[in-house]
Amino acid sequence: MSLLLDNQFKELPPDKSIDTKLFLETVAHLPTFFDCLGSKVFSPIKSDISGNITKIRGIYLKDPTKYVTLQSILEAEREAHAAEWPKVGATLALMWLKRGLRFIQIMLQSLADGEKDENNPNLIKVNVTKAYEQALKKYHGWMVQKLFSAALNAAPYRSNFLKSLSKGEEVKEDVCLANVRQFLVNYTITVDAIYEMYTDMNAELDYTV
Amino acid sequence: MSLLLDNQFKELPPDKSIDTKLFLETVAHLPTFFDCLGSKVFSPIKSDISGNITKIRGIYLKDPTKYVTLQSILEAEREAHAAEWPKVGATLALMWLKRGLRFIQIMLQSLADGEKDENNPNLIKVNVTKAYEQALKKYHGWMVQKLFSAALNAAPYRSNFLKSLSKGEEVKEDVCLANVRQFLVNYTITVDAIYEMYTDMNAELDYTV
Ligand SMILES: CCCCCCCCCCCCC/C=C/[C@@H](O)[C@H](CO[C@@H]1O[C@H](CO)[C@H](O)[C@H](OS(=O)(=O)O)[C@H]1O)NC(=O)CCCCCCCCCCC
Numbered sequence: 001m002s003l004l005l006d007n008q009f010k011e012l013p014p015d016k017s018i019d020t021k022l023f024l025e026t027v028a029h030l031p032t033f034f035d036c037l038g039s040k041v042f043s044p045i046k047s048d049i050s051g052n053i054t055k056i057r058g059i060y061l062k063d064p065t066k067y068v069t070l071q072s073i074l075e076a077e078r079e080a081h082a083a084e085w086p087k088v089g090a091t092l093a094l095m096w097l098k099r100g101l102r103f104i105q106i107m108l109q110s111l112a113d114g115e116k117d118e119n120n121p122n123l124i125k126v127n128v129t130k131a132y133e134q135a136l137k138k139y140h141g142w143m144v145q146k147l148f149s150a151a152l153n154a155a156p157y158r159s160n161f162l163k164s165l166s167k168g169e170e171v172k173e174d175v176c177l178a179n180v181r182q183f184l185v186n187y188t189i190t191v192d193a194i195y196e197m198y199t200d201m202n203a204e205l206d207y208t209v
Numbered sequence: 210m211s212l213l214l215d216n217q218f219k220e221l222p223p224d225k226s227i228d229t230k231l232f233l234e235t236v237a238h239l240p241t242f243f244d245c246l247g248s249k250v251f252s253p254i255k256s257d258i259s260g261n262i263t264k265i266r267g268i269y270l271k272d273p274t275k276y277v278t279l280q281s282i283l284e285a286e287r288e289a290h291a292a293e294w295p296k297v298g299a300t301l302a303l304m305w306l307k308r309g310l311r312f313i314q315i316m317l318q319s320l321a322d323g324e325k326d327e328n329n330p331n332l333i334k335v336n337v338t339k340a341y342e343q344a345l346k347k348y349h350g351w352m353v354q355k356l357f358s359a360a361l362n363a364a365p366y367r368s369n370f371l372k373s374l375s376k377g378e379e380v381k382e383d384v385c386l387a388n389v390r391q392f393l394v395n396y397t398i399t400v401d402a403i404y405e406m407y408t409d410m411n412a413e414l415d416y417t418v
């Protein structure tokens with residue numbers, strides 16, 4: 001039906017802990033989001049995010065009982081790798097993954113809110129740029145920022161992007177945007193909870209690549 | 210000692226056939242060439258080339274006796290996939306791989322020949338651009354060409370690049386360039402032979418990505 005609604009995030013429990021297994025299952029579908037952008041130019045980004053997920057899953061599978069929540073992984077790694085932590089293991093992979101997730105969140109929210117370039121209403125550059133500036137730009141050196149600017153020209157038309165989110169079906173635009181809004185509810189709560197965990201555990205880094 | 214001399218290409222027999230096993234063993238070291246460029250920006254290129262090698266190796270290993278030379282693989286695939294060939298299997302992977310190999314060849318040859326921007330003698334942009342224009346540009350659409358231009362700014366200084374080709378050892382520049390020339394002898398013969406095979410078998414395509 002829809003790429004997003006087929007893979008909705010679950011509600012979080014009151015303590016906002018995130019079940020690792022459920023999280024990995026749901027997030028595994030998100031790299032295909034970058035296919036919806038329609039150009040092979042975005043495949044290195046898709047690989048980077050898939051790599052983060054593979055890294056976290058690999059660590060989780062070593063001891064699923066110990067690593068039942070995302071927080072339990074961070075705590076175990078802080079203990080085991082005191083010297084390098086948080087630039088290590090699943091802590092590092094999730095640090096970057098959450099930025100990609102935030103990018104997707106802000107871009108979709110901006111589309112759902114109807115933010116547009118009135119002169120080019122069928123372009124999504126404003127939405128992509130907003131998401132990039134808020135989620136990623138500060139972690140990128142000038143070189144990657146420049147590549148982003150160049151890659152931005154490969155962003156698809158709004159109508160084509162919304163269509164591919166609906167897996168190519170001819171869904172009315174307002175239906176598609178309603179789906180996006182529905183998806184964003186638990187998704188945003190989950191991404192916020194991960195950010196909060198990084199703040200609370202003092203696990204955030206701001207080096208640039 | 211030197212990234213290149215440690216992994217020299219073998220002389221070809223008089224019929225210029227290329228032994229698949231030897232070729233795969235030698236070429237496997239070349240993706241690290243892109244690490245010598247010193248920026249993570251080049252890692253998608255490294256992955257693309259590594260992917261080509263993995264693809265060819267996977268097919269070779271299915272029947273090492275049948276696929277003893279590169280040409281025997283192309284012939285078998287032409288037979289087995291008449292409709293899609295040459296845009297298929299190891300034939301496609303080697304078609305792209307040879308372009309990456311040619312890029313490396315032209316860039317190194319240009320350095321060995323002392324081609325320089327006299328105003329910026331420690332930059333390698335002229336050598337990289339020459340290699341790109343001759344080996345790859347025509348197979349890239351405007352978008353990837355634009356990304357190339359942006360990525361070019363991440364190219365290292367000549368001195369640092371030569372140093373990393375020597376695996377970080379303080380080798381005199383003329384010694385390093387002599388090594389490059391030595392490496393280029395059989396390497397160029399091998400790359401030429403692959404190009405010739407694609408021409409002879411009418412296996413070359415010129416679609417852009
Ligand atoms: C011939 C032509 C030549 C052209 C060559 C051009 C090559 C261009 C390469 C561009 C880079 C692709 C993006 C990847 C960037 C990555 O470098 C960063 C950091 O990546 C992290 O690094 C860590 C170590 O510091 C660990 O290795 C992490 O790995 S670990 O799992 O091992 O711990 C890893 O994710 N990730 C990022 O910045 C995340 C990116 C998120 C998505 C961004 C969405 C942007 C959408 C844009 C839409 C317009």
Ligand SMILES: CCCCCCCCCCCCC/C=C/[C@@H](O)[C@H](CO[C@@H]1O[C@H](CO)[C@H](O)[C@H](OS(=O)(=O)O)[C@H]1O)NC(=O)CCCCCCCCCCC
Binds near residue numbers: 151260301345
């Ligand atoms: C937030 C920031 C966002 C930024 C995002 C930017 C992303 C930039 C992405 C850049 C693309 C990386 C280069 C890869 C290009 C590839 O698209 C092409 C064709 O690749 C081929 O395609 C085939 C199908 O048509 C098969 O899949 C082949 O695969 S198969 O094995 O399955 O058959 C595959 O190799 N290879 C190429 O063009 C080869 C490249 C060779 C090396 C070039 C050297 C250039 C050196 C430059 C030095 C300055």
